[in-house]
Amino acid sequence: DIQMTQSPSSLSASVGDRVTITCQASRDISNYLNWYQQKPGKAPKLLIYDASNLVTGVPSRFSGSGSGTDFTFTISSLQPEDIATYYCQQYDTLVTFGGGTKVE
Amino acid sequence: QLQLQESGPGLVKPSETLSLTCTVSGGSISSSSYYWGWIRQPPGKGLEWIGSMSYSGSTYYKSSLKSRVTISVDTSKNQFSLKLNSVTAADTALYYCARRSVIRGFFDYWGQGNLVTVSS
Numbered sequence: 004d005i006q007m008t009q010s011p012s013s014l015s016a017s018v019g020d021r022v023t024i025t026c027q028a029s030r031d032i033s034n035y036l037n038w039y040q041q042k043p044g045k046a047p048k049l050l051i052y053d054a055s056n057l058v059t060g061v062p063s064r065f066s067g068s069g070s071g072t073d074f075t076f077t078i079s080s081l082q083p084e085d086i087a088t089y090y091c092q093q094y095d096t097l098v099t100f101g102g103g104t105k106v107e
Numbered sequence: 108q109l110q111l112q113e114s115g116p117g118l119v120k121p122s123e124t125l126s127l128t129c130t131v132s133g134g135s136i137s138s139s140s141y142y143w144g145w146i147r148q149p150p151g152k153g154l155e156w157i158g159s160m161s162y163s164g165s166t167y168y169k170s171s172l173k174s175r176v177t178i179s180v181d182t183s184k185n186q187f188s189l190k191l192n193s194v195t196a197a198d199t200a201l202y203y204c205a206r207r208s209v210i211r212g213f214f215d216y217w218g219q220g221n222l223v224t225v226s227s
Contacts, residue, residue: 004123004169035212037214041152041154046203046217046218090154095169097169098207099156099168100154100156101145101153102153103153
């Protein structure tokens with residue numbers, strides 16, 4: 004199975020900060036990488052698909068980049084409502100989620 | 108608006124079989140554009156994909172769970188189901204059902220989750 008290593012596992016940031024999360028695949032997955040946001044007690048919400056495509060209605064402060072094995076998720080200016088846990092997910096071969104990054 | 112709803116027991120004894128059903132409303136499960144899958148989340152931990160199934164019956168399972176998992180679909184009831192046998196405490200988790208795009212690979216609709224505790 005493809006392993007997805009997400010880092011950091013948690014981070015502390017202030018409103019207005021730029022937040023960056025990385026996700027590394029154990030082998031080349033092209034751009035078959037999605038990003039989700041999960042708030043406590045809620046199901047995950049899709050934010051970005053195919054590494055860099057923003058889902059309609061998701062604020063433009065969220066962005067994604069990368070291909071192959073290395074991917075980045077960025078919040079350009081952290082807002083209070085962005086406090087959540089973020090997950091990457093590959094679908095090149097079956098499905099694997101990263102371990103998650105808790106943004107506090 | 109598509110909705111998914113998990114149902115099933117909240118408590119299962121060790122070594123027994125966990126059975127959950129996901130009822131899909133607001134849309135048909137019989138679409139070649141989507142897979143229907145299960146994801147779980149142990150308390151305080153991350154997401155783990157269990158497996159997915161197409162309406163036509165093709166199944167895909169996580170390697171480490173493959174020997175214990177069966178996902179099936181009932182198109183007449185617009186439902187799909189999960190069976191996980193020989194459960195242990197490590198299978199205690201919030202179990203989500205979700206719809207997955209075949210082409211894009213993302214999960215776009217999720218159920219609210221069904222907490223299953225494995226305990227005697």
